[in-house]
Amino acid sequence: MNSTANTADGHGSEHKHPWHLVDPSPWPVVGAVSAGLLAVGTVIYMHGGGSWLLALGFLGVALTMFFWFRDVTVEATFQGHHSIPVQIGMRYGMALFIASEVMFFVAWFWAFFNASLFPPETIDGVWPPPGIVVFDPWSLPFLNTLILLTSGVTLTWAHHALLEGNKEHVLQGLGLTIFLGLIFTGVQGYEYSHAAFSFAFEEGSPGKGGIYPTVFFMATGFHGFHVIVGTTFLIVCFYRTYKDHFKTDHHFGFEAAAWYWHFVDVVWLFLFCCIYWWGAGNAAAI
Numbered sequence: 001m002n003s004t005a006n007t008a009d010g011h012g013s014e015h016k017h018p019w020h021l022v023d024p025s026p027w028p029v030v031g032a033v034s035a036g037l038l039a040v041g042t043v044i045y046m047h048g049g050g051s052w053l054l055a056l057g058f059l060g061v062a063l064t065m066f067f068w069f070r071d072v073t074v075e076a077t078f079q080g081h082h083s084i085p086v087q088i089g090m091r092y093g094m095a096l097f098i099a100s101e102v103m104f105f106v107a108w109f110w111a112f113f114n115a116s117l118f119p120p121e122t123i124d125g126v127w128p129p130p131g132i133v134v135f136d137p138w139s140l141p142f143l144n145t146l147i148l149l150t151s152g153v154t155l156t157w158a159h160h161a162l163l164e165g166n167k168e169h170v171l172q173g174l175g176l177t178i179f180l181g182l183i184f185t186g187v188q189g190y191e192y193s194h195a196a197f198s199f200a201f202e203e204g205s206p207g208k209g210g211i212y213p214t215v216f217f218m219a220t221g222f223h224g225f226h227v228i229v230g231t232t233f234l235i236v237c238f239y240r241t242y243k244d245h246f247k248t249d250h251h252f253g254f255e256a257a258a259w260y261w262h263f264v265d266v267v268w269l270f271l272f273c274c275i276y277w278w279g280a281g282n283a284a285a286i
Helices: 027-046 052-077 084-117 140-163 167-193 211-242 252-284
Strands: 005-007 013-015
Touching: 027 052, 052 211, 052 252, 084 211, 084 252, 140 167, 140 211, 140 252, 167 211, 211 252
Parallel strands: none
Antiparallel strands: 005 013
16 A cells, blocks of 8 residues: 555545656657657768658657646646645756756867867867858857847846736746847858858868867857757747746746756857857957
């Protein structure tokens, strides 16, 4: 017999603990299989194969996220399962997730500084490598820096408005943040399309492949991916705010999205200072 529950009034059971024991769910298994298909499909696509497996894996991951997050929203908002101890556990989990993301980006910064501080002989011992025409950090990169910093301010405004119970200002702040996130992504895409170097390697062509394009596109590209994910989180928060899911004392979903967005802001500051500005050499001079 389960010692954590007892019959309180003869008509049901009452838990003696504050934790939420989740019901069986198919989404962990579906998500794992979909992620595997996505990884294998990506490798096949990059080696010149078809994209159907990649598309199938992406669709599976997207559906898993939608239905799993929907279930968590129901548990928190309508079933009341997210007690204070449960929310504390979620905060620890989100903090550890962001810590793992920090180490992910540390790997790319490590690769960048290893190549830039100790340039190998294959690039003539100089940085940026010969033939690489870098971006002027004070043009589009600086514009994107201002956009992302402003989005952090508007999101903080929305959070304070939520704490004060001002739904109208929450929606305005979130709307502005989402708009700025979309603008940032658009500017980043425009910047990529006008890059004087490319990710694809081409023998004998400076700027076609090599260490600089690899580190640049992987670091800034993964950051751009995180911006897209963060914007998606904020869109969900906008919808949930409109539906009155958040309360002044119960809105961890909003807080988690805000933590994630501020993390994205900080990573961009390091990218701008290290890769765009310091790593640009003479092009960084004002």
